[in-house]
Amino acid sequence: MTGVDLTDTPDEAAFRAEARAWLRANVPGPLPSGDTRDGFAAHLHWERALFDAGWAVVSWPRRYGGRDATLWQWLIFEEEYYAAGAPQRVTQNGIFLLAPTLFEFGTPEQQDTLLPRMAAAQDLWCQGWSEPGAGSDLAAISSRAEAVPDGGGWRLNGQKTWTTRGAFSTHLFGLFRTDPAAARHRGLTYFLVPLDAPGVTVRGFGRLDGDEGFAEVFFDDVLVPDSAVLGEVGKGWQVAMSTTGSERGLTLRSPGRFLHTAQRLVTLAAAQGDRLRPAVRERVTRAWLHARAYQLFTLNQVTDLVEGRAPGARSSLNKLYWSRLDIELHEIALELLGGDAVLDSPWTRGFQFSLAGPIYAGTNEIQRNIVAERVLGLPRA
Template sequence: MDLRYSDADLAFRAEIRGWLAEQLDGEWGELRGLGGPGRDHEAIDERLAWNRHLAAHGWTCVGWPTEHGGRGLSLWQQVIFREEYARANAPHGVNHLGETLLGPTLIAFGTPEQQARFLPRILAVEELWAQGYSEPAAGSDLANVQTRARLTDDGSQWVVDGQKVWTSNAHFSQWVFVIARTEPGSQRHRGLSFLLVPLDQDGVEVRPIEQLTGGSEFNEVFFTGATTDADLVVGEPGQGWGVAMGLLGFERGVSTLAQTVDYARELDAVIALAREHHALDEQPVLRDRLAELKVELEVIRAQGLRGLSTVAGGDDSSAGGGAGSIFKLVWANWHQRLGEVAMQVMGQSGLLTRGDDYDLDEFQRLFLFSRADTIYGGSDEVQKNILAERVLGLPREPKGA
């Protein structure tokens, strides 16, 4: 594993660092840090304008091939871009699901017509996307999807009925990609299709879900006779499971690895708080926990880079070798421990909000939001089963156990 950067990589790092410093020192400076985890409700319109500013200067979809409007950056340059973006404390994007999930999926599985219709609008941040995967009875067990879709008699449209839940950003998105069962009587992975459905129609109801952090980035989405054109199915009808899993493969990697920069900033803030409270001198056990967290974060980043290096070397074995699952397990549990240590540093004051409203500070929000880290994006139990069954070859877990 060679993690050294070339001269071209270093020049690129200087370029993006300089551009971000210049832009965020001007009119956009007030947006620094807005929209992070548990704060997706903040300044949506302003962050959308910032994302479109990025697009106008060619800084969206940087990893996409140039023929689809991207910069065609290497994997390492994508890591550099994400790290510098996080290091600049730039506002969190509103286009993540379109740019990093659906866009690459359409490039890999979509028709030329679908690519021409949707990719330019994702690139320009003109259309935002939500992810319609989880359901009340199909969260970690995604193959249990019950949302159904059928073709109209004339074959011109899909009619969708069902419910999705934990649908990020559906309340301000224009489109949602949906896993639906399109073959009556099918079970588990068979008979599912990957559909592109407009949200602005009478057959769709979006209900925000208020979280412990006070925000509502997640939603319930109800489809009651919602429709979409027949040609807006990605891949073959009934073969959507492969497309859905292909999309999840894009979820791991570059953007997740760049989170370690944000985590380092959070850790530094907790350490500064501990110094302010004189906890480093008076509580040696707490000091040791903070030291452990700092060392572990470096190990996590090295683990993430190692997983990406196999892909960069042409060995796309992150799924088969379990690198993606291992990385998810370690960063999610590390982040939860950081939130717990933050509360330990705050002591009793961590139990109180500021002012009359439910106004959380950064450490309270860190603690509450990180409770979900081991659930969303594939729960700990699912990741361990993947490693046990697909990597180690152990017997499958009995269903219903």
């Protein structure tokens, strides 16, 4: 895809055909939730099959397990992945959030050590952002890291919570305060921590829907080497903003997911035939168009990235859009199903998860402030 030409080039068409054929032949049937212990194990089997076939991280360099695919080809793969009904990626915190940050800020040694194991689903990463007193306000974290004299590394203390799939992960990336006297956004450092290190306690807890992947993580004089620091000491906020940009932007919620959901919604509506009310038909059409609009917006962002322009605060626009779109698609589906909507089905579970969208990856209230101040240039309230 180049410029405004949305058709595949011959190379992209060949890539799409190869991906589609492999996915059709290998996608497993429905798997249990990846946020349960048994489901997570089943998902890992799939993740490793993806890696063995070279589809786990298509846009990464080959030396790390990728295919050297372009960003356009990555988007194509995402479209085909969801269209094939493939499972949710339980390695996404590492592959979609940490990895882009490692490519930007990591040392060659960190990249060579961590990326191949991440691609192969050998190291499983969770995100250590939220704390009991710091949810959406990431700059309010109090977990701290103290330098050990004579180059002895760092000693970590504190607590992280709402750690997605932390109960099943092997490693954590997150922010710790290394200069308590510094202003809120300063004096923070980004650390990479193995969860089997002495002094780390991982305490899983269940959600109301029965999933058990969330965890609290406690750090009690946890000793890590200097190589556990990603980026510069005291500059962790800048590094973290790279990660949150990936979380709010195109990598975590690629258009393929919503295009597939929108098509499922159209199929669900079509099955009602003459019983489909005109007002509901209009809502289904509008929702499909919204998913298509998100795809086009993302293509514009990829064009910027390819041409060397970082999205910056505009990634908050992505987050606002996809979080509302996800709810819209599932609300209409449940209305169509009516009394046929059962408590445990793809549509109902998808709806339940969509309600968390305006909260995780930074609440939508915070994202609106970011858009107002940093995109539109409005004064702070």
